Amino acid sequence: MSARIGAVVGPASALLVVLNLCACRPPQSPVTTQLPEGFGSAIAPRELPAVSAEELGQSRSVRRCDRGTCAFDARFEGSAQDERAPAKMAPWIIEPGSTVRVERGEHDVLAMVVAGSVIASTPVLDPTERNVVPDQRVGPWTALRSANRGMTLFVDATDPPALVVIVLARDAPASAGPTSDAPAPSKDMVVPRAQALDVPLQVRPLAAIPWLTWGGGAFRAKIAFEGADAPRASLGVLVGGARSSVAEHVHDGSYELLTAIVSDGMVTVAPRGEGQLGHQNVVRPGDPQVIPAGARHAWQPAGTLPLVAVQAYAPGGPEQRFRALSR
Numbered sequence: 384m385s386a387r388i389g390a391v392v393g394p395a396s397a398l399l400v401v402l403n404l405c406a407c408r409p410p411q412s413p414v415t416t417q418l419p420e421g422f423g424s425a426i427a428p429r430e431l432p433a434v435s436a437e438e439l440g441q442s443r444s445v446r447r448c449d450r451g452t453c454a455f456d457a458r459f460e461g462s463a464q465d466e467r468a469p470a471k472m473a474p475w476i477i478e479p480g481s482t483v484r485v486e487r488g489e490h491d492v493l494a495m496v497v498a499g500s501v502i503a504s505t506p507v508l509d510p511t512e513r514n515v516v517p518d519q520r521v522g523p524w525t526a527l528r529s530a531n532r533g534m535t536l537f538v539d540a541t542d543p544p545a546l547v548v549i550v551l552a553r554d555a556p557a558s559a560g561p562t563s564d565a566p567a568p569s570k571d572m573v574v575p576r577a578q579a580l581d582v583p584l585q586v587r588p589l590a591a592i593p594w595l596t597w598g599g600g601a602f603r604a605k606i607a608f609e610g611a612d613a614p615r616a617s618l619g620v621l622v623g624g625a626r627s628s629v630a631e632h633v634h635d636g637s638y639e640l641l642t643a644i645v646s647d648g649m650v651t652v653a654p655r656g657e658g659q660l661g662h663q664n665v666v667r668p669g670d671p672q673v674i675p676a677g678a679r680h681a682w683q684p685a686g687t688l689p690l691v692a693v694q695a696y697a698p699g700g701p702e703q704r705f706r707a708l709s710r
Contacts, residue, residue, distance in 0.1 A: 425626040427596075427603045428689050431524050431589065432645055436476045436498045436544040439644065442669025445546075449478040455485045455549055457533075469555035470616045470697030472640040472671050474548045477501065480540040483547070487533035490553045493608060493618040494527040494534060495693045497644055499545030505532040505583055519586055526607030526618055528585040548642045548671075548693040552616035555698055589620065597708035601627035604694075604705045617699030623690040629682035637696045639674040643667065645691040648684035655679070 592605045606619040653661025655677040
């Protein structure tokens with residue numbers, strides 16, 4: 384979510400009032416996530432929360448790999464999200480001794496390790512083939528990317544379960560909508576030198592990435608992959624205060640995909656064009672959202688929890704508004 388973002392500190396719009404009055408919200412389940420600051424306020428936390436995999440396991444949208452090797456299907460046809468979309472997102476709980484594998488192909492694999500630790504590598508096609516990419520153990524809040532090479536994520540038998548949000552991004556099909564109209568990356572956009580090279584497996588701990596902050600501290604973001612280094616999809620995290628809303632806006636040329644890690648609120652999505660009715664989704668931890676290009680959408684928190692979400696744009700571009708807003 385990007386354009387026209389700000390904290391709501393005065394009277395809400397008519398749309399947001401309607402959302403607040405909605406009586407269809409199920410009771411909020413207890414939350415044990417560690418929130419260092421910003422709990423219940425309009426200010427976004429300055430630190431990413433420590434969560435366990437099981438905290439998000441209550442969501443029916445979270446997939447679980449509990450034995451052997453599990454495949455994240457690289458096909459888009461028949462996707463439960465949107466087969467026209469240039470990307471799809473799924474949160475996974477990987478149990479100890481298990482592996483999630485995405486086969487190599489004409490697509491990028493991006494992943495955000497949220498909880499636990501994984502041993503990441505690119506797949507080996509043949510038992511006799513030597514993998515030139517060394518396995519890398521990565522911990523919470525670390526972003527990974529592999530272009531056209533696939534990815535394997537293994538959890539050691541002695542480690543706790545891991546929670547990983549995986550994004551599969553392809554070249555946008557013609558039916559997905561117009562080419563992204565997002566502004567070009569600014570000249571001061573930081574692209575790590577290692578990422579500018581043909582690195583088979585890119586690893587970016589979010590701790591090394593500075594916060595982008597706007598709206599008087601109401602929103603913060605960290606962008607792990609973006610611009611020319613990740614043309615099929617960007618990947619990062621978006622953090623908002625418990626009383627900070629996102630006004631209705633549109634990304635004409637990019638799909639937006641989010642998986643909530645900490646959340647209690649409502650997202651509205653409506654088709655292109657004024658006056659057309661859309662739908663409202665209560666967003667709970669572990670719930671992924673897919674917002675098509677050209678769809679009007681807005682976010683209204685319940686005022687109880689901050690928003691922490693893994694966020695991708697496909698193709699990338701709209702995330703550059705965060706840089707503009709943070710100046």
